[in-house]
Amino acid sequence: MEAYGGGRFIGDYSVVRRLGTGGMGAVYLCRTRAGQRLAVKVVREELAEDPLIRRRFMREVDALRTVHSPYTVPVYDARTSGPVLWLATRYLDGPTLSTRVQEYGPLSPAEVARLGVMLAEALATVHGRGIVHRDIKPTNIILEDDEPRLIDFGIARSVAASGLTLPGTALGTPGYMAPEQLDCREPTDAVDVFALGAVLAFTSTGRPPFGTGRTALQRMMDRSPPDLGGIPPLLAALIASCLAQSPGARPTLRKVTRVLTDIIAAADRRAAHRAGLPTEPVAHPAHRCQVPTASGACAVRPAAERVLAAGLTHDLIRKAVLRDDR
Structure with a gap:
């Protein structure tokens, strides 16, 4: 059993091993006394002393407690005060979308559309609670029985909240950040629609539509068009609309769902035709x-x-x- 902070427990939960680390801290696989597996996210000690980080962490906990969707992960327990901040959620025993695509290649158009419908439903629930995720990307989507689970609400923002981002600070991931995020403008639901389009492009091709890192930032600042080569026309048109430079030009999640549902229906008809089954x-x-x-x-x-x-x-x-x- 791996020790954490000189001990073998986080709160009342025994540490099994470390699952990964990031800029904010580390995630540990833990077990309850009854043996249930949990993923426990612990904020780095030096960051936990920062009042802004504390408020952002509390916002993540509040967001997860507010949002109830089949495609998000409920909070099991959390500590939002004291020297150590941590958040316990149900452990998801599945790969990230990024790992799935890297190991097995891009998904078929119908699979992309089905994934997109579920993600759109998750985002509709999130937005319905007045929350903008702001960091939708393949590594923040875990697949469980081929269904997505949206994780890491660490930089999510409540529409009603203010003052939780330092002026001039762009939060998000290059390649999936909307132009208004790069310009440090007030985020709206449209930033998540942009990121959803980028995720669908990556899932379809195996590559982010703007590249990664500095390349992605430069292409976004130059207002370069996304690389959607190899994506079927109807799906490519939807993704392009999601990746529109202007937030107002992006489709609603309802329209995204409608187009993706049409793509699924067309794929089902083609499959039935190939199998010799009636399509009417x-x-x-x-x-x-x-x-x-x-x-x-x-x-x-x-x-x-x-x-x-x-x-x-x-x-x-x-x-x-x-x-x-x-």
Whole structure:
């Protein structure tokens, strides 16, 4: 068991090993007394003494406690006062999106679209709580059973909050930061839409659309267009709109979801066609009702239609809920 700060516990949780380190601190795999695994993020001791860092950390905890989505990770426990600051969440036993793409290559357009729909839903929930994440990127997305989990709200900003960023300080990651973040302007929901577009581009091609590091910063400052080569036209057009220089020109998350859903539906139709399956609804013979209501309508048909929509065949429904005349 790896020791932390001279001991083997963080709060009441035993340390198993260190998972990784970053600019703010380190993340440890820990266990509760009952054996449940937790990811515990600990702020570096020298940073924990900074009042601004403390307020930012408290904001991250508050954000995670406020947002409830299948695609975020709930807070298990936290310490926001005292010399050591830490945050415990459920441990996610999966790779980051960055690792997944690096090891296995880009996703198919349909897979990218499905991932994008789930991320858009997560962001809609986050934005609905008045929070802007500000650091959406592949390393902040963990895949669990092929579903994304959005993590690291360390620089998230409440729309109602003010004074938690030093003047002239750009927060975010080069290659995924919107132009207004580079200009240190007030962030809005649109910065997350920009980052979502960059994430979808990376997932489609294996490369960030503006590059990384200094190259990305220079291309952004030069207002260079993103590299979307190799992405199918409909998906590329959506991503390009997300990466618009002007925040007002970027689509809403509702529109992003609508376009991605159309891409998924088209891919499903093509797959059905290749498999020789019908791509249009099949008409069934007229139903002769055996259980009429007082008005003469079929009492069973609404339930049967719901079961049919759930995936059972028409013949199975007839056998299950319709009785022949005796």
